[in-house]
Amino acid sequence: MHLTELAHQYLEAHLHIGDLAIDATAGNGHDTLKMAELVGNTGKVFGIDIQTAAIEATLTRLTDANQSEQCQLIEGDHADALAALCEHHKSNITAMTFNLGYLPGSDKSVQTKPVATLRALNFAQQLLHPKGVLLVTAYRGHEGGLEESKHVEAWMLARKVEGAKIETHEPTANRIPPILWVYRT
Numbered sequence: 390m391h392l393t394e395l396a397h398q399y400l401e402a403h404l405h406i407g408d409l410a411i412d413a414t415a416g417n418g419h420d421t422l423k424m425a426e427l428v429g430n431t432g433k434v435f436g437i438d439i440q441t442a443a444i445e446a447t448l449t450r451l452t453d454a455n456q457s458e459q460c461q462l463i464e465g466d467h468a469d470a471l472a473a474l475c476e477h478h479k480s481n482i483t484a485m486t487f488n489l490g491y492l493p494g495s496d497k498s499v500q501t502k503p504v505a506t507l508r509a510l511n512f513a514q515q516l517l518h519p520k521g522v523l524l525v526t527a528y529r530g531h532e533g534g535l536e537e538s539k540h541v542e543a544w545m546l547a548r549k550v551e552g553a554k555i556e557t558h559e560p561t562a563n564r565i566p567p568i569l570w571v572y573r574t
């Protein structure tokens with residue numbers, strides 16, 4: 390099974406009508422839309438991306454599916470956006486996704502970087518509801534991808550030592566497989 394499908398299964402298992410969710414790397418909006426469908430119009434989804442093109446693509450996808458009402462799209466760095474959300478939503482977010490790398494179909498010049506990603510993960514940990522789930526997918530085949538995944542792995546291991554439950558999924562078919570971390574408290 391593709392990791393994005395697996396991530397969506399985790400979202401289905403955790404998100405309910407009325408919940409709050411965050412897509413920290415909205416990209417083309419696939420995860421934002423999935424979250425919006427699951428939380429319904431009484432819930433709320435924050436979709437964050439640093440690129441205008443990604444915010445526009447996500448808004449188009451949400452609007453086409455009639456799911457934009459319950460979404461707030463934030464253009465900017467996810468660490469900064471999550472820091473701001475911490476002011477009102479600490480321990481309130483039921484599901485969060487990070488899909489690391491670059492916008493599919495873009496020139497790859499804008500991609501997630503370890504320092505911002507780790508800073509964002511620290512805020513994500515504070516935002517997560519005690520029964521929530523944090524999903525981080527990393528692609529390791531592109532330049533910088535493997536290095537970034539090692540930083541995330543170290544972050545996950547440190548949380549595991551602190552008592553968090555961490556699962557990993559790596560499809561064996563690929564030569565350099567992507568990896569999905571599932572973090573729960």
Ligand SMILES: C[S@@+](CC[C@H](N)C(=O)[O-])C[C@H]1O[C@@H](n2cnc3c(N)ncnc32)[C@H](O)[C@@H]1O
Binds near residue numbers: 413421438440443468
């Ligand atoms: C792999 S794509 C996400 C794909 C997305 N989940 C989808 O369904 O299409 C990674 C995204 O992260 C965004 N990004 C890179 N650095 C970022 C940052 N510091 N803060 C927020 N978004 C960032 C990129 O613009 C890109 O759209």
